[in-house]
Amino acid sequence: MNKHTDSYYAHSIQNVSEYPQLQDNIECDVCVVGAGFSGLSSALHLAEKGFKVVVLENAKVGFGATGRNGGQIVNSYSRDVDVIESRYGDKQAKALCNMIFEGGDIIRGLIDKHNIDCDFKQGGMFTALNHKQLQGLEQHKKHWERYGNDQLHMMDASEVEAGVGTSAYKGALLDMRGGHIHPLKLALGEAAAVTALGGQIFEQSGVTRLEKGVNPVAYTEKGSVKAKYIVLAGNAYLGGLAPNISNKAIPCGTQVVATEPLSEAQLKEILPSDYCVEDCNYLLDYFRLSADKRLLFGGGVVYGARDPENIEGIIRPKMEKIFPQLKGIGIDYKWTGNFLLTYSRMPQFGAFADNIYYLQGYSGHGVTCTHLAGKLLAEALTGHAERFDAFADLTHIAFPGGRHFAIPMTAMGAAYYNLRDKLAI
Template identity: 40%
Template structure:
């Protein structure tokens, strides 16, 4: 990871996010053995959301976090809050049927609404901005987006306006795009501020969070036990909310997801007028290439630009230069600008890009993973759905659990090179058609 804040004492990996927040006071590491009603692995959006809901319902909740609250993808992501799931509505309809696909879509919209409810209820200041745009680069992508527009309105009751090139250019000063779909109900935020706000709310609700407490193994049974190097937690219910960072605690889950590196960069502050000249309505933007670019403005008027995913588990060479080149294709007027911060992290994708949520073991171990790049709103929804199931209302989790999932082919040795080869084809298609 790259950035001038690399040598600071921040407990978080270097990023503009980490450089622009005040961390919560550190929580102690687990020492000794505890009992709890619910033990949650991971203090990210899923774990904190579930913990908050369960604590407010009177459960004794312990969260075990290997690093710090919001240290993983929850504190490093692109900050774009959108409806839906990574696989798209058509895939879910093919997997589950139209009726269940409609339920899942409506619940994804609830996930966005739930984020706003939590922001308001717990006074979480996370730099929220309204508006999101999916943009087309090529004529075939206009057809793809307009087909999606029709599908969303006809099958899901979610109409979105089409902006042609002229309307789009009035708000987004880039020559790269030929049109797009605008969603006033989605938007963007500062992800680490939101994670810390959830953490603060969970602590206030009585959740016990232990940082620096990596879960090394889990013992299944009538009362699962999560073991760390210096202690353990025995519980009635366990929740695995580490996503791509669980690594070995539940091998059956590990085989269903692929860790993918993704990267974000931030310019220096451009000044209010210059920043707003780029994106006049302050919306977030994402293209629809397989290897997509996405970007937005930060609260201090810098451009945050994301993309350049890595499927090989290695940071791409010359990352800052590559990211800057991609940015200048979008905004040629920033040709003289470099990045002050470049950082990355790992997201989890499932083989079919659909959410992978459910139970394992004795049906008292719950999990949510496979957010596939749609995690900011979806993770908060997952926390609520799992909390509902633990409280005896499993109808919604049961729908998610019916989504079929397969292991990535090739096992640990060959799944990454196989995926790299597949991604090369999709990138070639984006470039040529």
């Protein structure tokens, strides 16, 4: 039986709901494959519109990146306003940029509407390690303000040190429309909301094959679901179910550790602001406090999604460089999770066979964008596809040379940009 990875999140959940395995042949309006944020947001928004929804999950609700990520509500996409406006036409760029804060708004709305207890905290910081990055944040602020975010504040080095507890940064951009959550609690709360609206969720029910047609069918080991529409929302955990879309991106792993709970003395120095933080490096580090006052620290990327043998060996030096006062602190949990990286770094939404939709490729910005994706999908299936099509009309370019060649080439590119970050060029 597929169980949650050995993470802090999984260990901190009490009384997890168990959903049955599909053991029958059933029918519905929409069959969603994958019970991560993309699938849950899709199911929830569709159920709210009156669709009969079935969600099929290979393992457990939130098993993949949804239940393993850093828990940060970071606005926009992996490519931001400046790149989008330079790369795409005015109409499409404006449509995409008008949605960059909506994912976070959706999360906060779901938390309030469905009374989801997921340790939500408001406020997120982007920190600069050098003056070049600080100048970039100043431009970033101007771009976001043009699209309506009036909750931004530039911080100098002394403000950052007071709020974070480190002298490593030259300054930061504080976004009060950002924040952090316990992602697995959020996923479980959303799943409960789906079932409360009449949706069905089946765990341990991985889809083994799809049958296309007027009413496509998703087959599992012990049952099947015939639907009007199928939504593929497995992202990096979709496997070989749909090679025509999985060959458009590569899976990548990121690592996270959770320390032992910090003492009262340590909490006076480490993140007294209780904001979440991510730096501006290409291979960025990110961290925040959990509800029980552990430091959750993540970073590093393994291209190809291999599980590294020594997660602590990757993360501890990064953590202790930022917080030397935590040198030698106990690490209680360490885990890895996979996200899906696209060549353009923009998410990939679309459909094939007219009634099989897909949502994937958030490239490290999945917490917020997945929630937007589900809302846009529900709009599309109710005859309002304009906003969905702003993404679907993007060209989904495969990595040159195919996935196996792309992995080492992408790693080489990342090493180049990592060196530029270190040299501040």
